[in-house]
Amino acid sequence: MKNHQMRLMTVEEVQNYLKTNKTIIIPYALCEQHGYHLPLDTDIRNAEFISAALAEKLDCIVAPVLNYTFSGGMLPGTINVKPNTFSNLVGEIIESLTLQGFRNFIIIPGHGGSESMLHLKESLRIQKWLNPALADDLIMLCPIWDYSPTWLELFNTRDYHAAEAETSLLLHWSPEVVRPKIVMDEPDVAERLRNDPDSYQKRVSFTECKQEVMQTSQRDDVKIGVMGYPERANAELGAKIEAEFLEYGTAEIAKAIRDAEEARKSGKRIEHEDNDKLKILAL
Numbered sequence: 001m002k003n004h005q006m007r008l009m010t011v012e013e014v015q016n017y018l019k020t021n022k023t024i025i026i027p028y029a030l031c032e033q034h035g036y037h038l039p040l041d042t043d044i045r046n047a048e049f050i051s052a053a054l055a056e057k058l059d060c061i062v063a064p065v066l067n068y069t070f071s072g073g074m075l076p077g078t079i080n081v082k083p084n085t086f087s088n089l090v091g092e093i094i095e096s097l098t099l100q101g102f103r104n105f106i107i108i109p110g111h112g113g114s115e116s117m118l119h120l121k122e123s124l125r126i127q128k129w130l131n132p133a134l135a136d137d138l139i140m141l142c143p144i145w146d147y148s149p150t151w152l153e154l155f156n157t158r159d160y161h162a163a164e165a166e167t168s169l170l171l172h173w174s175p176e177v178v179r180p181k182i183v184m185d186e187p188d189v190a191e192r193l194r195n196d197p198d199s200y201q202k203r204v205s206f207t208e209c210k211q212e213v214m215q216t217s218q219r220d221d222v223k224i225g226v227m228g229y230p231e232r233a234n235a236e237l238g239a240k241i242e243a244e245f246l247e248y249g250t251a252e253i254a255k256a257i258r259d260a261e262e263a264r265k266s267g268k269r270i271e272h273e274d275n276d277k278l279k280i281l282a283l
Helices: 011-018 042-058 083-100 114-130 149-156 164-173 187-195 235-266 275-282
Strands: 023-028 104-109 138-141 201-204 215-218
Touching: 023 042, 023 083, 042 104, 042 164, 042 235, 083 104, 083 114, 104 114, 104 235, 114 138, 138 235, 149 164, 149 235, 164 235
Parallel strands: 023 104, 104 138
Antiparallel strands: 201 215
């Protein structure tokens, strides 16, 4: 194939592609606070670079990256889009591509926000529920860290946001955009964010009733928002995370595509009877 970027293809090239391949990668991310040493588009770069590498491995195409989702951060430069708006947009993108003949959708998040990811997965489940045209669609949400033992281990060492993993990836992919100036929040704030990455949020209510919807904002003492140890980053670690994703992720995703294509031909489906277990797995 001449290239793997859908935006660079012609109508004729996409038509020819669909004769033999029904798979497309959909990357998404956003501009978001990443301290003083990383650019706002760090998550966008995560999504773009890993999706391009995966497309090479799978020999499939990549849709233009969707640059807007929900962060929750409120520092200058962060652009928040409500999770339902974001989820609806992804759903409409999939519906549009389904009408063209695509059947396998591999969604690659460059941003790990739990609010956007949880909302997206449930939104897409309901969309498939209500739209029979999507019944034969394989839709997978595949975060990079799911396929990187190294990144998962870094989570266990309290490395979450704009820290060792993300800085290492950019040192590997785009070293020219990484600034040498590493600044952290006040020591007690930085330690709190390492222990609980959601502690950047301030939640208040009028009552103790669990039924009340709380008011949420970013805590005033969070000025930088780095969660972890960016000073430990190095390009070799970034290359290792990428290699792990391409090894484990490519194999699992390729198998899922083969299984889906076989299931379409045979008409067989895996039925999930334990709804409580299914709900836990979905979350």
